[in-house]
Amino acid sequence: MIEVKNLRKTFNYKGKEIVAVDNVSFSISQGESVAFIGPNGAGKSTTIKMLTGILWPTSGSVSILGFSPQEDRKKVVSQIGAVFGQRSNLLPNLPAVDTLSLFGVMYGLSKKEIKERINYIEDTLELHSFKNQPIRTLSLGQRMKVEIACALIHNPKILFLDEPSIGLDIIAKQILRETLLHLRTKHNMTIFLTSHDVGDIEAICDRTIIVNHGKIVVDEPTSELHKLIDKEKHVEVRGPSLEDVLVNIYKQ
Amino acid sequence: MYKGLYYIYIVAKNTVENKNKLIFQMINHTLFLLFSLFLYKNVYEISPGLKEKIPFVNAIWSMSIYFVVFWLALRNIERSFRDDIKTGNIELYLLRPINYVWQKVFIQIGQGLIPFFVSLTLAVIINYLLVGMPVVGMSYFVWFFALLVIFILSQILMCLIFILCGLSGFWLQNSEPTYFVVSKFIMIFGGAWVPVAFFPKTLQVIAEFSPFGASMALSYAMYPNFADRFWILVLNISFWILFSLFFVHLVSKRAIKKLSVNG
Numbered sequence: 298m299i300e301v302k303n304l305r306k307t308f309n310y311k312g313k314e315i316v317a318v319d320n321v322s323f324s325i326s327q328g329e330s331v332a333f334i335g336p337n338g339a340g341k342s343t344t345i346k347m348l349t350g351i352l353w354p355t356s357g358s359v360s361i362l363g364f365s366p367q368e369d370r371k372k373v374v375s376q377i378g379a380v381f382g383q384r385s386n387l388l389p390n391l392p393a394v395d396t397l398s399l400f401g402v403m404y405g406l407s408k409k410e411i412k413e414r415i416n417y418i419e420d421t422l423e424l425h426s427f428k429n430q431p432i433r434t435l436s437l438g439q440r441m442k443v444e445i446a447c448a449l450i451h452n453p454k455i456l457f458l459d460e461p462s463i464g465l466d467i468i469a470k471q472i473l474r475e476t477l478l479h480l481r482t483k484h485n486m487t488i489f490l491t492s493h494d495v496g497d498i499e500a501i502c503d504r505t506i507i508v509n510h511g512k513i514v515v516d517e518p519t520s521e522l523h524k525l526i527d528k529e530k531h532v533e534v535r536g537p538s539l540e541d542v543l544v545n546i547y548k549q
Numbered sequence: 550m551y552k553g554l555y556y557i558y559i560v561a562k563n564t565v566e567n568k569n570k571l572i573f574q575m576i577n578h579t580l581f582l583l584f585s586l587f588l589y590k591n592v593y594e595i596s597p598g599l600k601e602k603i604p605f606v607n608a609i610w611s612m613s614i615y616f617v618v619f620w621l622a623l624r625n626i627e628r629s630f631r632d633d634i635k636t637g638n639i640e641l642y643l644l645r646p647i648n649y650v651w652q653k654v655f656i657q658i659g660q661g662l663i664p665f666f667v668s669l670t671l672a673v674i675i676n677y678l679l680v681g682m683p684v685v686g687m688s689y690f691v692w693f694f695a696l697l698v699i700f701i702l703s704q705i706l707m708c709l710i711f712i713l714c715g716l717s718g719f720w721l722q723n724s725e726p727t728y729f730v731v732s733k734f735i736m737i738f739g740g741a742w743v744p745v746a747f748f749p750k751t752l753q754v755i756a757e758f759s760p761f762g763a764s765m766a767l768s769y770a771m772y773p774n775f776a777d778r779f780w781i782l783v784l785n786i787s788f789w790i791l792f793s794l795f796f797v798h799l800v801s802k803r804a805i806k807k808l809s810v811n812g
């Protein structure tokens with residue numbers, strides 16, 4: 298589904314070459330949910346931008362469902378959805394339904410298809426209670442749901458998420474995680490996530506790729522990650538985390 | 550076509566939701582029209598010889614039309630490019646199945662459409678009531694359609710000019726200086742400060758045949774000799790459209806390849 302081979306991206310700054318992504322290779326199959334993580338400046342966002350066709354690689358190749366995101370941009374964008382946590386696709390003065398309709402039209406859906414997709418997404422993401430409110434009146438969590446709804450309007454096969462939980466409070470994060478988990482388990486959607494939030498990764502992703510200085514340093518199932526540093530036996534005490542406690546209090 | 554029209558419709562709907570802003574803009578527009586009318590009336594009284602260059606009524610219509618086109622604000626396409634490059638928001642547009650440049654044009658038309666129509670209505674009413682219809686040398690019915698042709702062509706050219714300005718930002722990092730020079734030339738050669746009819750003859754020809762003047766040819770269409778000049782204006786604008794289209798096509802693909810958005 299996603300094939301990345303020897304991907305490299307360099308930027309020139311004042312005559313100096315900066316290597317953002319250095320010879321990265323991996324593949325992701327359908328239904329996989331992959332976290333692509335690393336410290337700031339590791340090359341996560343640059344990689345996701347090359348995968349979605351926004352940036353052109355310096356060398357190497359990317360194949361999304363058999364197409365190059367740069368050369369076959371239209372074919373690729375009609376098969377993928379993307380959510381960038383720091384940016385918004387929404388029109389502030391209009392209700393979600395209008396933005397969703399606009400995206401439906403952009404993707405070439407018929408009026409009937411748009412109506413069906415909106416109804417389906419409303420049910421899946423539980424947008425009913427606020428779908429007719431102007432976006433500017435929604436909470437951050439509700440807005441993020443609408444952002445995801447926009448990314449799903451054309452029924453994409455792959456969902457790319459670049460730090461989707463950035464700036465969200467605990468409740469909004471939980472809503473986001475539940476939504477993504479639902480898409481993964483019920484719809485077998487392929488998810489490619491970059492995030493600094495370990496909670497997001499643990500909740501959603503079954504595989505984690507860690508990058509540093511533009512190179513892949515770890516590519517393991519998420520459940521196996523702790524073994525990389527566990528040299529001694531340990532005792533695990535299970536109980537509600539502080540995050541669980543806060544969510545509980547907020548919900549009351 | 551349908552995608553573009555729907556895009557424009559949704560953006561216009563989003564813009565018009567902010568009614569207070571629109572009302573404030575139109576009060577501003579009305580006051581400006583009345584002020585320029587008062588100013589020109591006094592100028593014509595002091596210098597009666599100006600009537601031979603262009604009748605008072607036509608000068609007023611020419612100025613008003615310039616300010617009506619101002620509300621369509623296609624020049625903002627450049628600023629929109631500049632902001633997208635600076636903020637990195639360009640990545641959102643590149644992820645959509647419509648060409649980036651087209652989206653920017655649709656958004657700008659959507660944002661300017663309602664202020665444009667309201668300001669046009671206000672200008673026509675104010676001018677008709679206070680100074681009457683301009684001298685056009687043809688039937689008003691034909692004049693209307695001739696105006697429409699000039700309007701559409703000149704606005705296409707205006708779009709292309711500011712798209713080129715915006716695209717220059719992919720190399721210059723900041724296209725503001727280009728915008729500043731181009732927009733000032735359009736203002737001068739479009740007759741924003743004084744009608745081009747008041748210019749010396751040589752400068753008039755330069756203004757009219759430059760791409761800057763051609764993009765504001767609607768203000769020339771208010772002159773009494775419009776009927777004689779119609780086809781020259783159409784050919785001149787069409788030439789500059791083809792010229793600019795060639796460069797937009799040449800530059801836009803290279804610009805997107807050049808793109809670098811901070812991670």
